[in-house]
Amino acid sequence: xxxxxxxxxxxxxxxxxxxxxxxxxxxxxxxxxxxxxxxxxxxxxxxxxxxxxxxxxxxxxxxxxxxxxxxxxxxxxxxxxxxxxxxxxxxxxxxxxxxxxxxxxxxxxxxxxxxxxxxxxxxxxxxxxxxxxxxxxxxxxxxxxxxxxxxxxxxxxxxxxxxxxxxxxxxxxxxxxxxxxxxxxxxxxxxxxxxxxxxxxxxxxxxxxxxxxxxxxxxxxxxxxxxxxxxxxxxxxxxxxxxxxxxxxxxxxx
Amino acid sequence: xxxxxxxxxxxxxxxxxxxxxxxxxxxxxxxxxxxxxxxxxxxxxxxxxxxxxxxxxxxxxxxxxxxxxxxxxxxxxxxxxxxxxxxxxxxxxxxxxxxxxxxxxxxxxxxxxxxxxxxxxxxxxxxxxxxxxxxxxxxxxxxxxxxxxxxxxxxxxxxxxxxxxxxxxxxxxxxxxxxxxxxxxxxxxxxxxxxxxxxxxxxxxxxxxxxxxxxxxxxxxxxxxxxxxxxxxxxxxxxxxxxxxxxxxxxxxxxxxxxxxxxxxxx
Ligand SMILES: Nc1ncnc2c1ncn2[C@@H]1O[C@H](COP(=O)(O)OP(=O)(O)OP(=O)(O)O)[C@@H](O)[C@H]1O
Ligand SMILES: [Mg+2]
Numbered sequence: 001x002x003x004x005x006x007x008x009x010x011x012x013x014x015x016x017x018x019x020x021x022x023x024x025x026x027x028x029x030x031x032x033x034x035x036x037x038x039x040x041x042x043x044x045x046x047x048x049x050x051x052x053x054x055x056x057x058x059x060x061x062x063x064x065x066x067x068x069x070x071x072x073x074x075x076x077x078x079x080x081x082x083x084x085x086x087x088x089x090x091x092x093x094x095x096x097x098x099x100x101x102x103x104x105x106x107x108x109x110x111x112x113x114x115x116x117x118x119x120x121x122x123x124x125x126x127x128x129x130x131x132x133x134x135x136x137x138x139x140x141x142x143x144x145x146x147x148x149x150x151x152x153x154x155x156x157x158x159x160x161x162x163x164x165x166x167x168x169x170x171x172x173x174x175x176x177x178x179x180x181x182x183x184x185x186x187x188x189x190x191x192x193x194x195x196x197x198x199x200x201x202x203x204x205x206x207x208x209x210x211x212x213x214x215x216x217x218x219x220x221x222x223x224x225x226x227x228x229x230x231x232x233x234x235x236x237x238x239x240x241x242x243x244x245x246x247x248x249x250x251x252x253x254x
Numbered sequence: 255x256x257x258x259x260x261x262x263x264x265x266x267x268x269x270x271x272x273x274x275x276x277x278x279x280x281x282x283x284x285x286x287x288x289x290x291x292x293x294x295x296x297x298x299x300x301x302x303x304x305x306x307x308x309x310x311x312x313x314x315x316x317x318x319x320x321x322x323x324x325x326x327x328x329x330x331x332x333x334x335x336x337x338x339x340x341x342x343x344x345x346x347x348x349x350x351x352x353x354x355x356x357x358x359x360x361x362x363x364x365x366x367x368x369x370x371x372x373x374x375x376x377x378x379x380x381x382x383x384x385x386x387x388x389x390x391x392x393x394x395x396x397x398x399x400x401x402x403x404x405x406x407x408x409x410x411x412x413x414x415x416x417x418x419x420x421x422x423x424x425x426x427x428x429x430x431x432x433x434x435x436x437x438x439x440x441x442x443x444x445x446x447x448x449x450x451x452x453x454x455x456x457x458x459x460x461x462x463x464x465x466x467x468x469x470x471x472x473x474x475x476x477x478x479x480x481x482x483x484x485x486x487x488x489x490x491x492x493x494x495x496x497x498x499x500x501x502x503x504x505x506x507x508x509x510x511x512x513x514x515x516x517x518x519x520x521x
Contacts, residue, residue: 004352004353005356006342006353006357007350007351007352008339008351008353010348016345030382030387031382034388035366038368038370038371041371111383113338113343114338114359115365116357116359116385184290185289186289
């Protein structure tokens, strides 16, 4: 008798064999792409109008926060508004991935119960969907940038690796919260508070340079902080990202 | 995973599926939903809040190629659980499952379908969910649509389909996979009478020596007609295995009386 093609054994410590799992994940990439596409379609099913909302939503949100900033600080300039919009848009890439990722497995229902595929695919496609919802808003950012008369430069191409970093972070968060939500179904209810806290701890409503010296430790505890600081430098001020300063900081170098 | 089904040529009598001493245990919380709040509340009281269900216990079974195995048993006997373990959806709690070929499953109709998308998109999505590759689906596309008899509405959104049309397309996608080992759980009883006969005919067509079919159904007449061997599962245990006529007769007797000497012996 020939060797079996496949053997299912009890999981060791609740985990499937990792190497096999990853190769299965890779072999299912076409399914993942099609699944993400269908999910994207479902979320803005009003076709043309749904896509308008995709852009209108973060735009309205940034208008509301701008109002808040003007009222609190009494004044605001163009760069401030540019910073707020750019940061808020990319911040919502991450929070959207967290919210969608958390639900991805628990709402997978029939698909999870009735077909064999690596479950990791679900939070992964949730993160991909968030990325594709974010990308059209980049166009809005560019238009805003021009309207506000902010500087343009080739250094803004640094946005591309930064978006990749943001996506990687969003992906990690989506996977983490997907797992948490399987074991604690009410984790979903905590997520809005969590993302709101993260928003206030991140340089979105304020610029990183405006952080008071006694609050500098925030830079060390919030993984979004360096990313958002670099993003704002690149996208708003058309400067080089200050990654070296953060890398030095990370290793305690001067 | 499911591609290249000719890479492993099988002969009649070769083992297709081999199950050794398989047990599957479900652990569910007694609370309606496992929440952090409940976990914290009960942790402090130190109460164990889980219910343990032995859905399959110490079951051993070999299924050869060329056979059509019928699986019968009362509701909650563990049939679907066994099928999920064979298809790799659920891991065994103990024991092992060996597969000597690729598995296709039809555990529920329309898994992975998206109501907002057209029938055409859903054929692709469903096929990918079942493990086909995109090019395989494209080459089978016309055949699938023709079998489902839905060529007129294939470009309409799925939400405009009737539930029978939905199941027809789903069945057509599922049987197009043509795996070495095909598992069908309660999926034959959908659609109108005409489609029912048609899907049953398709299953009969799929019987061949280099394939193993496993058919779970409560339609005993169908099982008796299609299968050449039947197993009866009760409370996760294999009660009997043999010729369709005799096993089904025993099972029917059990259904009438509510107990059976065969079960009393084993339990
Ligand atoms: N997801 C689950 N979580 C917990 N227990 C489950 C789950 N699914 C099934 N069970 C339990 O496992 C046992 C076997 O269920 P299973 O679905 O395998 O039965 P079945 O033989 O397919 O029944 P039916 O004929 O109704 O389809 C039942 O007691 C059921 O309560
Ligand atoms: Mg069942």
